[in-house]
Amino acid sequence: MSELMASIAVGEWLRAALVILVGFFVAKLVSRFFRRVTEKSFTPHHRLLGSTLVFYVVLFMFLLSALKQLGFSMSVFLGAAGVLSVAVGFASKTSASNLISGIFLIAEKSFEIGDVIKINEVSGEVISIDLISIKIRTFDNVMIRVPNETLIRTVFTNLSKFALRRVDIVVGIAYNEDIERARKVLLKAVQSHQRALENPEPFCIATQMSASSVDLQLSVWVLRTELKDAKSELLIAAKNALDNEGIEIPFPHTSLYVGQHTQPLPISMVSEGKEP
């Protein structure tokens, strides 16, 4: 190897160095051009990834050219690269899988940086999408790394894909209450609420007759960005409206039997300050 290196003239070295230097600037230019061309059609994240890829591909081609200048045989080099890539491929099977998954995820555009997603029990804001993994910041400010392969295999939910979200509030009313009146009261309470969208209109349906109550589902469309506040405020508005109209919201009732079926609980009157 040292003989091979020594046999290369200084001029060849300089020429190869020049090719690499030119290659570096050309790669920079091409990558910058890519970024400018894709300014409107790509997201900032995709532009960054694409321009980095373009930079390294162009630089790699110039590197190969420089090696050729130095007299290295490309066929031998490519052959060695092939063997090496197989070896690296076996060694980094998981990383390769994540890498390919990452490319698919980027192409699919299921989510972007800033979106709120939910994977299994984890939900949070996507803070970076990389080739191997994505990083999520949970709402209690914890960073979670999710391998791209997991995202490809698992069902995940993008909570911020669309501008609108529906808030469903389930309210139970007592069996003796007028369901139609309760529906009207609930709808009136949210129809004038600032966070409730006028269109699509809110609706209220009876969903089930549960153990202690008749359950009504009040569904209101709100802006995604206001979801948290809207949920709380609409729940309060619904509760207040039912209270103001005197409509009972029952709590679960349980009948307790002690001892033999027929005998009631013994009750005795106790006067204040005296032992029974």
Next chain:
Amino acid sequence: MKFMSKKPIDIGDGTWHSTALGDLFLYISRKGEEYNIAKEYQSPHLESLCKPLSVIGGLPEGTQVEERFYLQNNSDIPVFSLQLSDKPYQVKPAALVKIAPHSRLVLYVSTPLWLQVRSPSCGEVLAEYPAVRPRMSWVGSNTIEGSLCYSSQTSAPSNLSEVRHTKHRALTALELVNDGNKVLVIDRLSLPLNILSLYICNKNEYWTESVRYRVNPETGETTIVASQKPPEQLGEALQISEARSQNRASRFRTAMSLIMG
């Protein structure tokens, strides 16, 4: 009484001033180069207000300063101006409107104005508030395709003499043309206020340019054309604020579902 269209906010140092428009009460005070702004809304069920800027003892109890801004020097006095809303308005006529095939109809609809505080030197908006707290809505064929807008119920008369003028609302003449062979049913309609300018006419009424909707109910194709001025029968009209979106074309085609959905 005519509300100021571009009036300097020339107020003394350290005193609170108040103005009202629609349901909005706007409070403003100056401490040297610093201006403080607070606002509150009255109940929408009360009668609309229109009060010029006047001195008040102080901020009403419970009202907080919302914004503070600084101007370069004391001679740089901010101005009040009026503007149309920053989003399209979904106009809901009180009753369903049906237009026979190959017929046309002009409806007059009113939408609330926004009160702005601008820097006189650069014209930038320092603060702005709607005269009536707007209700958000969505216009589109479904909850995915469409856009956010405000919503307003209006009587939408078709006769100019029946139009009710208020100082906090601007009127738009909407010409609806049914180009199809089916009856065109209009339950609600999105008015692209962000591409319209605000005018004041001789009678001190606020108007926007007229807008024509050519709709084919069979294909769903709609062409919206904004004219260059308010209706001619109003006489001379003076433009008092430019459209918010200068780049958007005054003529565009869209799907019927995206403006009437």
